[in-house]
Amino acid sequence: MNRILIIAPNWIGDAVMSQPLLATLKTIYPHCQIDVLASPWVAPIYRACAEVSQVIEAKLEHKQLQWGLRKLLAKQVEANQYQACFVLPNSLKSALIPWLANIPVRIGYRGEMRFGLINTALDNPSKINRPPMADHYLALSNALEHLQETNASKPASPKLNVSPVAKQSVSTKLEEACINQKSIYVLCPGAEYGATKRWPTEHFANLADQLISNEPDAHVILLGSKGDHALAVSIQAQTQKSTQIHNWCGNTSLDEAIALIGMSKVLISNDSGLMHIGAALKVSQVAIFGSSDPHHTPPLSDKAKVIWLNLPCSPCHKRECPLGHLKCLKDISPETILRNIQALY
Known part of the structure; x- marks a missing residue:
């Protein structure tokens, strides 16, 4: 062949x-x-x-x-x-x-x-x-x-490489924004599928504040597509540490997003494409699941921690909560995510 x-x-x-x-x-x-x-x-x-x-x-x-x-x-x-x-x-x-x-x-x-x-x-x-x-x-x-009639051993999980050009581009952007590259938390608030995959913006804002309170030199970068920009704006508006929280949604190419995730201390995301990128780069990460099934689309990495409440109504795989309460995501507290982040260190 x-x-x-x-x-x-x-x-x-x-x-x-x-x-x-x-x-x-x-x-x-x-x-x-x-x-x-x-x-x-x-x-x-x-x-x-x-x-x-x-x-x-x-x-x-x-x-x-x-x-x-x-x-x-x-x-x-x-x-x-x-x-x-x-x-x-x-x-x-x-x-x-x-x-x-x-x-x-x-x-x-x-x-x-x-x-x-x-x-x-x-x-x-x-x-x-x-x-x-x-x-x-x-x-x-x-x-x-x-x-x-060939037999071959199979790799266990996805693996991606970071483009050197993209890494240099991201490094330049971080320097221009006066962001400490040694302590970057990447938060991904979006999910193309819909609201039932998105952890509430107020929870992301609370978590961002706690991360910076616990680590004053840290910076939080909100990452996603142009469609996630409004979510990131909402998160920034609800935070108290806004000078260390940066909205990069829609301001990076996917090559640059891969590079940034590879440079992050921890990635916190919904069940999304960026979650899988983090797993393929083997970065420490916390993945938040709501309406989807982590048994079907888990982050395939031993550095990933999945948070899923496994409520009786989930996984429903619906774009909108059929019961109207979205408890599968709202009931996951920022404190729970923070504890799991700290357990990754």
Whole structure:
């Protein structure tokens, strides 16, 4: 096997969870070139994967067919003469490009009536007995292992590398903001999925104040996308230590966010893509879960502490609390998170 293409998922956390698959493929085929077709949103994750030779960025929009663009991309892909392609999303659209590009072996899970587009298909696990996402993607490697009668040891958890360019860029920003690089706490208040994954802003504000009260030289950086900027503004407005609490939401590239998380003393986040990045960088972290299931999407790191109340109503996997109280998150106190942070030292 000389060249393999990966069709990337569209969520940052899922992209991180796919890295063990890449590492396993590289173990099976150490001389193989692994390329990834990804949206600009998740492309930085794959640039941080040591196994990836080339990231092909494609501005494919969610819920849009974009037939003309897919045909153009298929021509580009076909010229690279890949022997196999792993299609990680379950959608029909995601399977079109490798099919149009005539890649001989197209591997993925069955889904969305894509019979023929995927010619080496695995059954999707039931929603009741879903494995962790890293294992879900990793299982796809069995298709090639069986075809090649090859057996390989599998990595235990995702691993990302920090770009030296991004690290230098972040270091410059920290110096300009007079932030002590030796004691940075990164708080990630956002979660793209919705409110049922977001710990309340007043709790984040309380925690930020306590961290700085306990460690006067510390700085707290609020990190996230442009969509999280308002959450960070709300947190700053509720704090008493605002001069040491910095809103970087929407002001960093994903490459820089990876670098900043790698430099942090502790990462505190909701169940989000940035949580998985922290786990893949092996930084100390506390991950707060509400409506989602930490058995399915845990931070895969021995330096991670998961906080989940496991209420009778959770995990509900709803975007809005169906009972209207959001106790799964509101009842997790800042003091609980602080104790768990201190236990990581």
